[in-house]
Amino acid sequence: AIQMTQSPSSLSASVGDRVTITCRASQDIRDDFGWYQQRPGKTPKLLIFAASKLERGVPSRFSGSVSGTVFTLTINSLQPEDFASYYCLQYFKYPYTFGRGTRLEIK
C-alpha cells in the first residue's frame, strides 16, 4: 500500500500566523490527493482536492501545492476556527491511505 508520511504530528501557532503541513507519498500519486480538516468532535471536511483545488466554500487562506511526491497545505493568517486536526489522503491507488494527521493547537 502507498504510505503517506505526514508531518508534523502536532503544531502550535497563534492567530494570524502562517503554517504549513506536509505529506510525502511513498510513490508517485500524480495529483490524486486531498486535505481534510477535522474539528474536535466533528466530522471531517474536505478542504483541498486534486492536490491544489479548493473545495467550494473553503476560505481562500487555505491552499495546497505539490512538488513531486511532497504535498503541502498552507494556511495563511490563522483564524480561531482553524485550530483542528488535518489529514491527507491519497486516492491514486487502492487501498487509499490517510496520513496520520496533524493536530494544530493554539500557542
Place this chain on the structure above:
Amino acid sequence: EVQLVESGGGLVQPGGSLRLSCVASGFTFDNFAMTWVRQAAGTGLEWIAALSASDDVPYYADSVKGRFTISRDDSLNTVYLQMSSLRVEDTALYYCARGLTIDAWGQGILVTVSS
C-alpha cells in the same frame, strides 16, 4: 443538501458480526462511488472500503479484507458494510462517505467490540 445517515452500530462480542447501513440523499446516488472510513477514539482516520459506481468492484484495506464486505443497493440509495469476525481493534466510529475524493461524510456510527 447532501445527507448520509449511518445506522446499525452497537456493542458486539469479539468474533461477532454487525451490518452497518448508510442511506444517502440529496444527490444522484448511483453516480458516485461510496466509501467507509473509521476512526478509533483519539486516533486518526483509516480508509477501510470503497465500492465503485460503475462496475461495483469492491476495494478493502488489508486490516479488514476477508472479514468486511461492502455492498450497495442503488434502488434504496443505501450502502452497507457487513462486518464479520470482529475484533476488539475494530472498535471505532464508522463513517459513510461519498465519492473517491470523499467530499461528504455522514455523522458516524459507533461500533464497540468487547466481551
